[in-house]
Amino acid sequence: xxxxxxxxxxxxxxxxxxxxxxxxxxxxxxxxxxxxxxxxxxxxxxxxxxxxxxxxxxxxxxxxxxxxxxxxxxxxxxxxxxxxxxxxxxxxxxxxxxxxxxxxxxxxxxxxxxxxxxxxxxxxxxxxxxxxxxxxxxxxxxxxxxxxxxxxxxxxxxxxxxxxxxxxxxxxxxxxxxxxxxxxxxxxxxxxxxxxxxxxxxxxxxxxxxxxxxxxxxxxxxxxxxxxxxxxxxxxxxxxxxxxxxxxxxxxxxxxxxxxxxxxxxxxxxxxxxxxxxxxxxxxxxxxxxxxxxxxxxxxxxxxxx
Numbered sequence: 001x002x003x004x005x006x007x008x009x010x011x012x013x014x015x016x017x018x019x020x021x022x023x024x025x026x027x028x029x030x031x032x033x034x035x036x037x038x039x040x041x042x043x044x045x046x047x048x049x050x051x052x053x054x055x056x057x058x059x060x061x062x063x064x065x066x067x068x069x070x071x072x073x074x075x076x077x078x079x080x081x082x083x084x085x086x087x088x089x090x091x092x093x094x095x096x097x098x099x100x101x102x103x104x105x106x107x108x109x110x111x112x113x114x115x116x117x118x119x120x121x122x123x124x125x126x127x128x129x130x131x132x133x134x135x136x137x138x139x140x141x142x143x144x145x146x147x148x149x150x151x152x153x154x155x156x157x158x159x160x161x162x163x164x165x166x167x168x169x170x171x172x173x174x175x176x177x178x179x180x181x182x183x184x185x186x187x188x189x190x191x192x193x194x195x196x197x198x199x200x201x202x203x204x205x206x207x208x209x210x211x212x213x214x215x216x217x218x219x220x221x222x223x224x225x226x227x228x229x230x231x232x233x234x235x236x237x238x239x240x241x242x243x244x245x246x247x248x249x250x251x252x253x254x255x256x257x258x259x260x261x262x263x264x265x266x267x268x269x270x271x272x273x274x275x276x277x278x279x280x281x282x283x284x285x286x287x288x289x290x291x292x293x294x295x296x297x298x299x300x301x302x303x304x305x306x
Contacts, residue, residue: 002027002202002301004225004264007043009293011209011231011245011267012065014038018295020065021267023206023227024049025147027129033057034145034206040069041076047296052080056124058131059090060208061142062097071101078109085112089124089133091141092117118143129201134219136210139244144208144216146223149201152303153178161194202301209267211241212250217258224301226260227293229267233282236271245269248279252286266293 003026010018020037024044031054033040044051051073060066077086088098094115118124120135120143129149136142156176158168166172166189171181175191182188205220207228220226231245240247248265255263265283268275276292283290 001029002204004204004227004299004301005047005049006264006266006293006295006297007040007047007049008035008037009266009268009295009297010037010065011229011269013270015270018268018270019043020068021060021208022069023266025204027147030055030126032131032147035060035066035208036069036073037065038068041073043296047298052077052082054086056087056089058145058206059088059094059097060136060144060206061091061138061140062093063140063209066209067097071104074101074109074113075105078111082111085114087114087116089116089118089131091119091133091143093141132219134205134216135213136208136216137213137244138209138211142208142210142244144206144210144219146203146205146219148203152199152201154196154198155305157194157196161189164189164193166194199303199305202303204301207246207251209245211244212246212254214254217254217260220260221258223260224304225262225264225299226255227264227266228255230265230279230283230292231267231269233272233278248282249286252283252290255290256287260287261289263287263290264293264299265290268292 005024007022008019019039021035022037022040023034025032033054094117118133122133124131132146134144136144165183174181175194178191180190203223204225205223228251229246230248230251232240232247234247234249237247265279280292
């Protein structure tokens, strides 16, 4: 499972239709939260993503629309008697933010918060995947993130293994792991004879707030899914550049240039009228496989075999 739930897809301000920025990633049952705008925990309840078991939070930067849901979320976890540690990652300034949040509340947390400051290029090593911090081009220090899984074994040819005399059972798993086995008759069966070429893991990226840049898309090249901000449309390009944001068309051009498989646009400005339609039309002229995120939308990222 690699499921993305869009908890908030608006930029700057909450609206009736869109909460501020927050995205939940469920990878094989492990919950990762990227940004935590106002009202994020209520959205988690509506989407039934879970919230007490979040293992790590990644903050792209410290504008209010990306972090003001965090103090309440931390306290809610405490009310549910969370005990395990919570890792919170973000750019420089993280310690000041967490200190300010601690002073806001009167409920002493009983679980440890482990803050970890990231700079562009840092890699967070998880069990069998990595999350890399990428430099974003905003109006203050900001990061994007690339989650990438390791290479998977090739497909196991069960019929071929049986033909070679391997009985179904533990030896199948050994061969699939790359181990050679010796049968009772002394014949060796080689893993390469029954296992196909290795296959890529999945790769997804989240931009946070940024102007569209080659740096971010170079690191995202070939990704299965890129979640990128599209605060403005191309007719508002001057506004986008001034405030450190992207246009939908600009992000779409980059997606095409760097062979992105699917582009999801989010962080839509409340200034836009008919925002979903206008953002989609601005982008689709440059890149066909694009969708505009809506609050509580879910996307399952599937494995590819090639």
